Amino acid sequence: MKVPQFRLFGFRRPREVVGSALGKLEKTVMEEVWRRGRVSASDIYRAFGERTAYTTWMTTLDRLFKKGLLAREKDGRAYVYSPRVSREEFERGVAEDVLGDLLGRSGGAEPLLACIVDAVSEHDRALLDELQRLVEEKRRELGEGE
Amino acid sequence: MYALLCICLSLSALLALNALASALAGVVWRALAPRVQGWDARGRARLLFALRVSPPGAAAALAFALIVPAYLLYEPQDSGEGVSVKLLMLACVAAAGVLLAAWRVARTWLATRRLARDWLRHAEPFAVEGARVPAFRIRHSFPVIAVIGVLRPRLFVAAQVFEALAPEELAAALAHERGHVEGRDNLKRALLQAGEDALLHAPLGRSLRREWQRESEMAADEFAAAAGPASALDLAAAIVKISKLIPRGSRPTLPAGAHLLGDGEDGTSRRVRNLLRLASQTKGTRSHTRSTPAAVLCLCLLAAGTLLLTRPAVLKLTHDAMEQVVAQLR
Numbered sequence: 001m002k003v004p005q006f007r008l009f010g011f012r013r014p015r016e017v018v019g020s021a022l023g024k025l026e027k028t029v030m031e032e033v034w035r036r037g038r039v040s041a042s043d044i045y046r047a048f049g050e051r052t053a054y055t056t057w058m059t060t061l062d063r064l065f066k067k068g069l070l071a072r073e074k075d076g077r078a079y080v081y082s083p084r085v086s087r088e089e090f091e092r093g094v095a096e097d098v099l100g101d102l103l104g105r106s107g108g109a110e111p112l113l114a115c116i117v118d119a120v121s122e123h124d125r126a127l128l129d130e131l132q133r134l135v136e137e138k139r140r141e142l143g144e145g146e
Numbered sequence: 147m148y149a150l151l152c153i154c155l156s157l158s159a160l161l162a163l164n165a166l167a168s169a170l171a172g173v174v175w176r177a178l179a180p181r182v183q184g185w186d187a188r189g190r191a192r193l194l195f196a197l198r199v200s201p202p203g204a205a206a207a208l209a210f211a212l213i214v215p216a217y218l219l220y221e222p223q224d225s226g227e228g229v230s231v232k233l234l235m236l237a238c239v240a241a242a243g244v245l246l247a248a249w250r251v252a253r254t255w256l257a258t259r260r261l262a263r264d265w266l267r268h269a270e271p272f273a274v275e276g277a278r279v280p281a282f283r284i285r286h287s288f289p290v291i292a293v294i295g296v297l298r299p300r301l302f303v304a305a306q307v308f309e310a311l312a313p314e315e316l317a318a319a320l321a322h323e324r325g326h327v328e329g330r331d332n333l334k335r336a337l338l339q340a341g342e343d344a345l346l347h348a349p350l351g352r353s354l355r356r357e358w359q360r361e362s363e364m365a366a367d368e369f370a371a372a373a374g375p376a377s378a379l380d381l382a383a384a385i386v387k388i389s390k391l392i393p394r395g396s397r398p399t400l401p402a403g404a405h406l407l408g409d410g411e412d413g414t415s416r417r418v419r420n421l422l423r424l425a426s427q428t429k430g431t432r433s434h435t436r437s438t439p440a441a442v443l444c445l446c447l448l449a450a451g452t453l454l455l456t457r458p459a460v461l462k463l464t465h466d467a468m469e470q471v472v473a474q475l476r
Contacts, residue, residue, distance in 0.1 A: 112335060113332065114326035114331050114366070115290065116291040116323065117289070127415050128386055128390055131386050132386045135418065138422050138426070142425065
């Protein structure tokens with residue numbers, strides 16, 4: 001008997017969540033990297049024809065490298081990419097993230113504490129030296145005024 | 147069946163009123179936000195807190211002080227009215243929200259107690275001038291300066307913070323934490339979280355909690371900076387130094403939940419710039435806290451509630467409305 005598939009409004013099945021963690025091109029590339037083991041941008045370009053520009057494949061590979069899903073090394077002038085995680089690890093990781101988020105939001109208990117600085121965004125981190133300079137400047141300014 | 151119908155109606159009313167009032171509170175804040183820009187952070191934080199906790203508070207008051215008496219007074223015991231499936235489902239959702247909120251409050255209390263106990267095991271007490279809470283020095287990889295707990299708050303400071311900050315910067319940072327204690331921010335955070343849980347995390351009024359988190363942190367900064375321009379600058383310097391101590395990509399090993407201040411695009415930067423602005427102001431020109439709106443709002447709710455409960459006509463009207471709702475939900 002066929003199991004009826006249904007979904008609640010606003011909710012997705014786990015398989016769909018895993019699938020949507022990557023874009024369409026990213027998914028295509030990851031499938032190919034998992035299948036071949038090592039690929040370059042031109043390998044991908046050749047494998048999927050000329051429907052998509054070479055530079056788009058290069059960008060997609062670079063994005064996957066930045067997401068930590070691919071490792072890369074120089075081979076002559078080009079990069080050769082290999083998977084950093086297996087398909088199973090990836091699917092498990094996404095599922096854990098989704099579950100963790102769900103449990104974290106609905107049942108996770110966090111200690112009640114007020115911390116002066118809990119985390120620093122990369123944006124803030126880049127500005128820290130500049131902020132320190134501004135504080136010193138203001139200190140000098142107030143010191144001169146007295 | 148008589149009692150079950152009463153319970154289902156009260157719970158459904160609680161859910162519906164809370165959802166409606168929370169959505170309304172979000173709209174009210176959007177309308178008020180530009181007008182309260184000139185207030186100090188403490189005033190804005192108080193207003194946000196009142197707006198976020200009023201909906202569940204008012205919903206609970208109306209459900210249990212209006213719906214229940216109206217039902218008991220005007221519903222005949224032998225009416226033979228049953229509970230429809232729709233009403234039962236609504237009541238179940240409301241009950242799930244109440245249970246989730248209660249469960250989270252209990253777990254949060256336990257997690258806080260466990261953490262405090264864990265830190266106290268290796269902590270050394272130290273004296274802080276003017277502090278009303280006990281202070282402890284701990285060894286931690288994260289540059290912790292935190293107040294833990296609601297009923298018996300304790301201040302914890304990581305050893306590396308003592309080494310990194312100048313004495314006046316440390317004093318300003320401790321004054322910031324004293325601002326959290328004076329504002330009872332941990333208790334408020336627990337209440338705000340419970341309010342969100344009661345609505346099963348429906349996105350109604352959630353932005354108010356995020357805004358409150360930011361404003362309460364700014365309010366603690368302003369509390370510390372109230373001592374004078376030098377204190378504002380010392381705190382700004384302390385925030386920058388502590389931020390630099392945070393290992394890249396890390397958060398406290400204990401999820402600090404609500405006060406993820408640097409989480410936004412400009413968390414630290416916004417605070418430091420605000421402190422620099424405060425340092426430029428002389429004491430006399432600073433804006434004063436306006437606690438009036440929150441107090442006025444609470445008083446209005448209380449007065450309205452008393453007025454409603456003392457008029458039997460209102461209870462009769464409420465009962466008629468309940469009958470309509472029950473008929474619609476059949």
